[in-house]
Amino acid sequence: MSMLHFATPAALWALLALPVIWWLLRATPPRPVEQAFPPLRILQQLKRDEETPDKTPWWLLLLRLTLAALLIFAVAHPFTRSTEVLSQCNGPVLLVVDDGWAAAPDWIQRQEALSGILSEAEGRVVYFATTALPQKPEGKPAADIAKFMRATEPQALATDRVKLLPLLQGLNPAPAEIIWLSDDLDAGSGAAFSKGLNALAPTQIFDLLQHQGPLALGQPTLANGDIVTPILRGTNAPNTATLQAIAGDGRVLAESKIEFGGAVEKQAHLSLPAELRNSLQSLALKEQRSAASVQLLDDGWRR
Amino acid sequence: MPTVSPTSQTRARQLGDVLPPLVVRAERIAATVLQGSHGLRRAGVGENFWAYRPYGFGDSAQRIDWRKSAKTDEPFIKDNEWQTVNTLWLWVNLGPRMKFMSHLASEPKQDQAQVLGLALAALSLRAHERVGLLGSQARASFGRDVLSRIAFTMTQGNDGNLPAPSALQRRSTALIISDFLEEPEALRHRLRLITESGMRGHLLQVTDPAEESLPYSGRTDFLGLDVQARFKAGKAQNLRSEYVKAFEHQRAEVQTIARKLGFSFQLHHTDQSLSATVLKLYQRVGEK
Numbered sequence: 001m002s003m004l005h006f007a008t009p010a011a012l013w014a015l016l017a018l019p020v021i022w023w024l025l026r027a028t029p030p031r032p033v034e035q036a037f038p039p040l041r042i043l044q045q046l047k048r049d050e051e052t053p054d055k056t057p058w059w060l061l062l063l064r065l066t067l068a069a070l071l072i073f074a075v076a077h078p079f080t081r082s083t084e085v086l087s088q089c090n091g092p093v094l095l096v097v098d099d100g101w102a103a104a105p106d107w108i109q110r111q112e113a114l115s116g117i118l119s120e121a122e123g124r125v126v127y128f129a130t131t132a133l134p135q136k137p138e139g140k141p142a143a144d145i146a147k148f149m150r151a152t153e154p155q156a157l158a159t160d161r162v163k164l165l166p167l168l169q170g171l172n173p174a175p176a177e178i179i180w181l182s183d184d185l186d187a188g189s190g191a192a193f194s195k196g197l198n199a200l201a202p203t204q205i206f207d208l209l210q211h212q213g214p215l216a217l218g219q220p221t222l223a224n225g226d227i228v229t230p231i232l233r234g235t236n237a238p239n240t241a242t243l244q245a246i247a248g249d250g251r252v253l254a255e256s257k258i259e260f261g262g263a264v265e266k267q268a269h270l271s272l273p274a275e276l277r278n279s280l281q282s283l284a285l286k287e288q289r290s291a292a293s294v295q296l297l298d299d300g301w302r303r
Numbered sequence: 304m305p306t307v308s309p310t311s312q313t314r315a316r317q318l319g320d321v322l323p324p325l326v327v328r329a330e331r332i333a334a335t336v337l338q339g340s341h342g343l344r345r346a347g348v349g350e351n352f353w354a355y356r357p358y359g360f361g362d363s364a365q366r367i368d369w370r371k372s373a374k375t376d377e378p379f380i381k382d383n384e385w386q387t388v389n390t391l392w393l394w395v396n397l398g399p400r401m402k403f404m405s406h407l408a409s410e411p412k413q414d415q416a417q418v419l420g421l422a423l424a425a426l427s428l429r430a431h432e433r434v435g436l437l438g439s440q441a442r443a444s445f446g447r448d449v450l451s452r453i454a455f456t457m458t459q460g461n462d463g464n465l466p467a468p469s470a471l472q473r474r475s476t477a478l479i480i481s482d483f484l485e486e487p488e489a490l491r492h493r494l495r496l497i498t499e500s501g502m503r504g505h506l507l508q509v510t511d512p513a514e515e516s517l518p519y520s521g522r523t524d525f526l527g528l529d530v531q532a533r534f535k536a537g538k539a540q541n542l543r544s545e546y547v548k549a550f551e552h553q554r555a556e557v558q559t560i561a562r563k564l565g566f567s568f569q570l571h572h573t574d575q576s577l578s579a580t581v582l583k584l585y586q587r588v589g590e591k
Binding site: 031032033034035036037038039040041042043044045046 | 400401403412482484485486511514519521522523524525526527528529530532534535536539542545546549550553
């Protein structure tokens with residue numbers, strides 16, 4: 001494992017030219033002019049305060065060679081990876097991304113986080129695995145994965161991690177580290193999945209910086225003419241929610257604001273006049289973009 | 304019939320190549336100098352000044368000058384005045400150091416040194432002096448062919464070390480032409496050997512301008528010409544000021560040695576005119 005990586009490692013072959021440079025540098029001081037001089041005896045009497053060596057001193061040679069070597073290194077464009085998420089190693093990275101409904105509200109942030117990780121993984125092989133519709137991932141350069149990642153969208157599905165896990169076994173080359181971008185929902189399989197990933201390679205569970213947990217709508221019911229809808233709140237989810245009754249043309253017919261006060265589940269009550277209820281088409285949580293925050297209503301709700 | 308060896312043939316050919324230019328140059332300079340110097344301020348040594356003295360005990364009868372003696376009652380002897388005529392003993396350093404020529408000079412030091420020496424020899428010969436090469440086995444003599452003989456001997460070069468004079472070379476003038484870049488102590492030792500034989504004389508230092516000014520810069524390995532040595536300089540220009548001082552010091556020491564031993568000292572740069580130096584030197588030689 002080395003800290004240093006090269007953008008153009010081919011340039012390092014130039015280091016083989018160092019002996020030639022060494023030879024050239026040794027030859028660099030021009031051969032002295034030979035001058036016959038009869039009063040040589042008088043010349044030899046002079047005290048020589050300026051002792052000029054006849055060849056390049058070793059330290060100067062070393063300095064010049066170091067300079068040449070550094071130049072070659074510079075051309076090879078060395079860089080150290082910024083180490084926000086990934087380790088310093090150069091092996092393949094497995095990215096496991098939860099792309100179920102719970103990931104939808106902050107999908108943009110997730111993509112940004114992923115592209116940050118992928119830029120750290122430059123020059124490394126990357127596997128990209130999603131949990132909503134599990135498929136065996138293919139190892140590709142980080143740049144290719146980044147393009148592919150930008151095109152992916154969250155699925156209106158729950159994650160199926162149990163199905164993904166066996167697909168991740170036997171990857172060649174085997175991943176050296178695993179980053180799991182989780183949606184924070186356990187879904188009954190989180191612990192087993194985490195253990196399974198750790199068995200493959202050291203796994204990091206990556207959390208978004210400003211991550212809000214999801215809200216989900218339960219099955220609405222009618223009670224005393226009111227539409228009663230249970231709203232489920234995940235960990236870190238906002239403490240307030242606004243349930244909106246939305247008409248077929250997109251108008252908001254009514255709103256109900258609720259405070260959870262730390263509770264996991266609360267019921268929202270919407271009371272609508274009959275005409276308005278007849279034009280009601282869906283219930284949705286305001287400012288929540290996920291499949292779980294919308295309930296479509298059928299004709300059974302009309303009067 | 305004597306056979307001529309190939310080497311001596313080659314040498315003769317070399318001689319033909321080398322000698323005339325050197326001798327011709329030397330004589331041309333000598334002619335210029337003679338024209339330029341009015342009055343040599345020295346007694347001539349021609350026939351006019353030969354002295355007569357009465358015939359005495361021990362003189363060979365053959366030496367009696369009958370014409371002079373016939374004018375008087377006494378026999379006269381034409382004295383061997385010519386034997387005490389000044390002799391110039393020349394020595395030119397032709398060692399490895401003298402082959403040097405920098406980009407500031409047009410000729411190697413040894414070429415200029417030889418021409419200077421030969422020009423002085425030519426002037427001395429014209430003044431009916433005898434000229435010989437210091438350290439050579441040949442005796443000093445006069446005559447026109449002496450110059451060629453000296454020039455020929457010079458082509459054989461020497462090792463750059465001032466030779467000790469032989470016993471014959473007494474009471475005469477030495478002209479020593481060199482760059483005087485050796486150890487001052489070694490020079491003192493060799494000059495003393497010459498002065499001990501009774502000779503006095505003149506030192507002529509031939510210097511390439513580059514030897515004075517060290518006009519080099521940058522990484523330079525200086526190589527010795529007379530010694531297998533190497534001096535590595537990282538920045539030659541930084542040595543310049545210190546070197547110039549050291550060179551001046553060397554010259555000053557040579558001058559001190561010369562003065563103490565009774566030699567005159569003169570300087571010639573290889574980018575200077577030869578005749579100016581010859582004129583000065585000739586006047587100085589003539590004063591003695």
